[in-house]
């Protein structure tokens with residue numbers, strides 16, 4: 454729990470528990486990378502297009518050098534392999550040693566559905582790579598008595614804890630993997646070694662931002678090890694999964710607005726997400742364990758990143774409203790260290806700024822949706838449920854006839870989330886669907902939209918869930934609980950929020 458204990462906080466704790474169990478995909482800024490087998494679901498929506506500019510899109514990186522090479526094969530051949538499941542192909546007629554390799558159809562699925570987290574270098578707490586045949590025949594992380602491929606078979610069929618996280622893969626892919634795993638995860642043929650998909654394991658490279666022009670200045674808020682302002686010693690990421698919140702006095706000394714939010718990461722494999730919030734805490738330089746709730750902090754979400762995400766950039770006509778000099782922010786890190794030991798790290802987030810008022814508009818984020826899933830009852834097991842929240846904007850500080858312009862939506866639910874829909878209810882009685890997208894916990898992305906809300910208009914956001922667990926699920930920050938947030942970035946600043954109370958502790962809600 455972060456600073457500022459209160460009765461409200463206790464009320465929230467009752468509802469949300471003390472979960473700090475957010476799992477892969479949590480993000481407000483996550484354009485997801487899915488190469489190969491998994492193309493994004495077809496999007497048929499006139500006003501919303503998945504953007505390639507605002508959430509800097511797909512990771513483009515050179516093919517990872519992790520596939521079995523001839524020398525790997527030679528090494529495999531020389532090393533006695535204890536697991537009889539690996540059948541090393543024997544020398545062909547020319548005498549050349551064939552590679553020990555994944556069958557091509559398996560490699561294609563691995564690349565597309567798993568490679569983003571279980572690539573040659575892992576990210577976000579994924580405990581192992583799944584790129585070579587050898588990877589599948591090592592002892593597993595959570596149960597060393599069993600081999601990785603045995604756990605793979607278990608998890609890809611486990612509806613409650615599926616891999617990839619979110620929901621089971623479609624049947625054709627599942628059946629390819631089940632056939633191969635069921636037969637002992639054996640090597641492919643010589644021909645499979647030339648499988649093109651196997652070379653394209655995507656890794657997500659994130660270059661720290663540098664200022665683009667003399668007016669832009671990029672600041673870093675890094676993790677650090679001592680409880681004092683200005684400390685630059687390494688923070689120790691403990692083994693396990695937890696949230697840690699770092700408090701900072703903002704590093705700018707004049708009024709600024711945000712142009713970009715970036716990442717300066719060290720041990721990316723241990724970082725699951727970060728969220729940047731305003732806070733009324735003045736304990737700059739300190740840090741503490743926390744949960745995903747900042748109730749009592751008077752917090753507003755400013756930006757975020759999660760596994761698979763890239764840096765975020767504002768459109769040229771808008772700067773993002775940032776807190777004034779002298780105020781404080783907090784960075785919530787979700788850390789997920791499966792190395793089994795403590796690791797020193799100075800990873801940081803970046804905020805790039807320009808002087809306030811440089812751009813035509815000032816944008817802010819507001820949270821639409823709902824936190825009410827039948828109150829404490831939650832959504833019943835075994836069925837589809839929908840929950841809606843309607844936002845009547847405050848239109849605070851606006852000219853009477855002007856529209857509020859929403860330019861980005863970032864739907865956020867947890868693992869049971871299936872789709873998000875937003876409908877504008879025009880003051881005159883008409884309704885207009887402005888957003889309708891399938892939702893995948895593992896593929897949380899920004900959408901660029903163009904929605905104008907005029908005086909008298911409201912907007913209803915509806916989340917559809919399928920509760921495939923055996924129990925009711927209510928609102929909460931743990932990924933075993935649910936959320937229904939449609940984050941909306943819009944201008945003019947502050948006009949969309951209406952101050953609705955939220956268990957999230959934020960003051961920029963609208964429902």
Ligand code: HEC
Pocket residue numbers: 477478563566567568569570571577578579580583593594595596601604605606608609614616617618760761895
């Ligand atoms: C978005 C990131 C992500 C993707 C994509 C993903 N995983 Fe995972 N995987 C994780 C994380 C994080 C963990 C550790 C937490 C857990 O066990 O749920 C994990 C754990 C596992 C484990 C358990 C390992 C152990 O020792 O307990 C298996 C098996 C696994 N993943 C297989 C797969 C397979 C197969 C795919 C693709 C079909 C896949 N994963 C896709 C992130 C991912």
